[in-house]
Structure formats: C-alpha cells, structure tokens
Amino acid sequence: MSASHQKRDYSLSGPEGKLAQERGLASAEWYATPIPRKRMKELMQRRNGPAIRDTVIWLSLLIGFGYLAYLSWGTWWALPAFLAYGILYSSPGDSRWHECGHGTAFKTPWMNEWVYQFASFLVLRPATPWRWSHTRHHTDTYIVGRDPEIAQPRPPVWKIIMLEIMHLYAGPRDIKRMFMHCFGIIDKGEKEYIPPAEYRKTFWESRVYVLIFAALIATCIYTSSILPAMFIVLPSFYGSILVLVFGLTQHVGLNEDVLDHRLNTRTIYMNPVFRFLYWNMNYHIEHHMFPMVPYHALPKLHAEMKADCPPPSPGLASAFKDVVTALLKQRKDPTYTIERELPATAQPYLVGPTTNGGMKDVAGMD
Amino acid sequence: MSQGWIEVCEVGEIDEEDVIRFDHGAVSLAVYRSDKDKYYATDGFCTHERVHLSDGLVMGSVIECPKHNGRFDYTTGAAKKTPACEALKTYPVQIEAGKVYVQID
Ligand code: FES
Numbered sequence: 397m398s399a400s401h402q403k404r405d406y407s408l409s410g411p412e413g414k415l416a417q418e419r420g421l422a423s424a425e426w427y428a429t430p431i432p433r434k435r436m437k438e439l440m441q442r443r444n445g446p447a448i449r450d451t452v453i454w455l456s457l458l459i460g461f462g463y464l465a466y467l468s469w470g471t472w473w474a475l476p477a478f479l480a481y482g483i484l485y486s487s488p489g490d491s492r493w494h495e496c497g498h499g500t501a502f503k504t505p506w507m508n509e510w511v512y513q514f515a516s517f518l519v520l521r522p523a524t525p526w527r528w529s530h531t532r533h534h535t536d537t538y539i540v541g542r543d544p545e546i547a548q549p550r551p552p553v554w555k556i557i558m559l560e561i562m563h564l565y566a567g568p569r570d571i572k573r574m575f576m577h578c579f580g581i582i583d584k585g586e587k588e589y590i591p592p593a594e595y596r597k598t599f600w601e602s603r604v605y606v607l608i609f610a611a612l613i614a615t616c617i618y619t620s621s622i623l624p625a626m627f628i629v630l631p632s633f634y635g636s637i638l639v640l641v642f643g644l645t646q647h648v649g650l651n652e653d654v655l656d657h658r659l660n661t662r663t664i665y666m667n668p669v670f671r672f673l674y675w676n677m678n679y680h681i682e683h684h685m686f687p688m689v690p691y692h693a694l695p696k697l698h699a700e701m702k703a704d705c706p707p708p709s710p711g712l713a714s715a716f717k718d719v720v721t722a723l724l725k726q727r728k729d730p731t732y733t734i735e736r737e738l739p740a741t742a743q744p745y746l747v748g749p750t751t752n753g754g755m756k757d758v759a760g761m762d
Numbered sequence: 763m764s765q766g767w768i769e770v771c772e773v774g775e776i777d778e779e780d781v782i783r784f785d786h787g788a789v790s791l792a793v794y795r796s797d798k799d800k801y802y803a804t805d806g807f808c809t810h811e812r813v814h815l816s817d818g819l820v821m822g823s824v825i826e827c828p829k830h831n832g833r834f835d836y837t838t839g840a841a842k843k844t845p846a847c848e849a850l851k852t853y854p855v856q857i858e859a860g861k862v863y864v865q866i867d
Contacts (some may be wrong), residue, residue: 440819499831531830
C-alpha cells in the first residue's frame with residue numbers, strides 16, 4: 397500500500413459523507429449525454445409486453461428446473477439441477493428486483509410493485525430499505541460515504557468477496573436487519589437513507605418475511621427434510637454466483653468521487669442468455685445516466701450514446717478479468733483506477749465541481 | 763395580459779403530453795401540455811432532489827421525475843409516488859392570442 401494512502405471510511409455515518417457534501421459531490425448534477433428530447437421520450441415509453449413475456453418465461457423455467465431438481469433429489473443429478481434452479485432463482489430475482497424497483501419494467505404500476513415485492517423476497521432484500529438504498533446509489537453513485545452500494549472498498553476485502561460467492565456476507569446481514577425491523581429497530585446505516593415515514597412499512601414487510609421463514613422451518617421439521625428450503629430461501633445462497641459476477645462488473649476498478657457515469661460505470665456486451673438473466677443491465681452506463689429508460693429500450697439507448705462513451709467491454713469474461721486485475725492491484729495500491737479513453741466523437745469527461753462552481757474537465761486524464 | 767402574467771411560449775411549442783422548462787429570474791418552472799390539450803405549470807425542480815422535471819416523462823396527468831421514478835399529478839402538484847413525498851407548487855396558466863402565460867407571484 398502506498399504510504400500516502402489513508403484508508404477511507406466507507407460507512408454512511410462516518411466523516412466521508414460530510415466531506416463529500418462539503419466538496420459538492422453529494423446530490424450533485426451529473427454529466428448527461430445530449431440526446432434530442434423527442435428521441436428520449438420514445439426511449440422512456442413504458443410497455444407491459446416485454447416484461448410480461450420475460451416474466452412468464454422466467455417463471456416457467458423456474459418451475460421446469462424446479463421439477464427436474466425435485467425428481468433428481470437423492471441422486472448426483474441433483475447437483476446440476478439445483479445449481480440451474482438456484483441461478484434461475486437468484487440472478488433474475490436480482491435483476492427483476494432492480495428493474496421493478498425503478499418502476500420501469502412494466503407500464504402498469506401494480507405489476508412493477510408485485511414483481512418487486514416477490515423478487516425482493518427471493519433475493520432476501522428487505523423491500524423498502526433496499527428501494528431507498530438504491531435511490532441513494534443513483535443519486536451518489538460511488539461517492540464514498542454517500543453510496544450504500546459500493547461493492548468493494550479500496551483496498552478490497554477479499555473475505556467479503558469470497559463469502560459473497562454463496563451470498564454469505566450480505567445475506568446474513570440482511571436477515572439480521574429483518575429481525576431487527578420485526579422489533580422496530582432500524583440499523584444505523586439504514587437511518588442515513590430511509591425516511592422515518594417509511595419505517596412502519598419496513599417493519600411490516602420484515603414481519604411477513606420472518607413469518608415465511610418460520611413456516612419454512614416448520615415444514616422442514618415436519619417433513620424431516622431440508623428439501624422445502626432448497627426451493628425457497630436457500631437458492632438465494634447456493635445460486636448467487638452470477639449475482640456476484642454481474643454485480644462486481646458494474647463499477648469495480650473504476651473511479652470513485654466523480655460526477656460522470658462514464659468514469660465510474662461499465663457497459664459490457666453480453667450474450668442473449670446473460671442479457672435475459674440480467675435484463676440488459678450490462679448497458680450499465682446507459683442505465684445510470686438515464687434510469688427511466690426501461691430495460692427493453694437500453695440497446696437502443698446504447699446506440700444513441702456509444703459515440704459519447706468509452707468502448708464497452710467486449711464480454712463478461714473480459715470485464716471480470718479487468719475487475720480481478722484491478723482488485724489485485726488495489727490491494728497494494730488502493731488508488732489504482734482503470735482509465736478508459738473516450739472516442740474522438742465524445743464530450744470530454746467531467747469529474748466534479750471545481751472551486752469556481754464549474755465542472756472540471758479531465759479528458760486526457762493521464 | 764394583466765400584471766404578474768409572464769409569457770412562456772407559443773401554444774404549439776409544447777407537444778401534447780409533454781413538458782418544457784421555463785426560467786424566469788430565480789424561478790424555474792415546468793410547463794405542461796396535457797393529452798387533453800390543457801396547460802399547467804409547476805415548480806421545475808423535483809421535491810425529492812434538485813432534478814429538473816422537464817427531462818421527465820408525462821403520462822396522462824402525471825409527470826415522472828427522470829431520476830428516481832418519483833411521480834406528481836401536475837394538475838394539482840400532489841406527490842403520487844415515493845421517493846417524491848412533498849407536493850409541487852403549482853402556478854396559474856392562461857392562454858391568450860395563441861400564447862401561454864403563467865402567473866408567478
Ligand atoms: S429527484 Fe425526483 S424522485 Fe428523486
């Protein structure tokens with residue numbers, strides 16, 4: 397570690413949050429690629445069709461693989477069958493949670509809300525706290541001390557990454573919070589972004605989750621088998637590998653404390669299967685810059701924006717390699733950051749507010 | 763037009779079911795034309811954070827904030843969906859001789 401590097405406090409209740417506010421980085425104005433209003437309105441239009449189609453396919457696959465897993469229980473075939481079931485449970489659970497949380501997946505609000513609540517339970521995220529956490533993530537993306545969803549600090553904590561292969565860091569943390577919510581307690585960090593008016597809803601949602609857990613445990617005891625839990629709750633642990641891989645590739649290795657999503661977010665070209673599981677969140681710069689564009693319109697938004705963005709990673713493997721390389725380098729040098737050239741057609745990068753209130757241009761950062 | 767009414771634009775300058783930004787001195791407004799060809803005006807910035815609503819999507823009588831999906835009924839200013847919790851201030855609008863006017867107090 398470089399001698400000059402001070403280890404930063406990533407908590408929301410520590411000094412970094414206040415510092416970010418003083419530096420004008422909190423709730424700031426971010427760079428946006430200029431797109432004609434008429435085109436933007438077309439891209440923001442809501443539709444029910446794509447999300448209904450994708451939800452029917454997802455649930456059908458989940459039931460189909462669940463049935464195969466059930467039939468294979470007690471044989472070695474159960475391993476691949478449950479792995480497939482777990483991945484289909486967790487990864488689309490995560491992306492549907494995300495898209496419906498933004499309220500853009502479906503046109504009809506109650507459809508977004510129902511799928512959001514359902515998917516929140518699948519991925520074991522208390523629905524209301526995570527809605528507010530994600531709101532903050534979009535306001536202050538990768539601003540240290542402000543964003544509760546920074547995947548890894550610098551230097552990285554490898555133990556957390558290893559635990560997250562099986563969702564064993566965030567999973568137990570969120571379950572502990574659910575139990576706290578049941579008794580009317582809000583975690584200190586959560587208080588930074590959940591408004592008090594939402595506490596009551598938070599408490600009741602967690603009570604429902606905990607009742608489901610109790611019913612599940614009772615069923616397992618009654619049937620003297622872990623099998624019921626292999627179909628709900630446990631898949632969010634044993635099937636979470638893609639959630640981790642997709643999640644790490646969104647921002648890790650890129651800049652912190654900047655006001656331009658092209659500097660802190662990664663767009664990746666992915667195959668159609670991954671794009672289905674991930675609901676096009678591989679177009680992540682596009683999503684962050686214009687969060688009200690639904691997932692099904694992101695490829696079109698990408699076409700509008702790509703001349704203004706650094707080249708996308710050519711695939712998940714290449715993006716993941718970049719992430720691991722950056723994490724390894726940040727172990728020794730926490731300031732290490734991947735810098736990506738913009739094409740000649742792009743507007744220069746904008747880092748953040750300068751002392752004169754303007755924006756600092758960092759094109760040609762080196 | 764009597765005192766206090768400020769000219770915003772020609773009626774055709776706002777598309778149906780759309781919104782434009784209008785700045786007057788220190789005041790920034792969002793001026794809407796509904797799908798029923800009626801005009802409305804509210805404060806321009808979302809009450810959740812300082813994001814201008816003129817970049818948002820108009821759906822019927824609702825304006826959706828472009829940042830976090832907060833929604834308002836722009837005909838009354840009422841907040842309809844979190845994270846927007848506080849109502850928007852609304853302003854009277856009149857049409858005269860093919861022009862849109864707003865009254866800023
Ligand atoms: S800034 Fe408008 S909903 Fe958050």
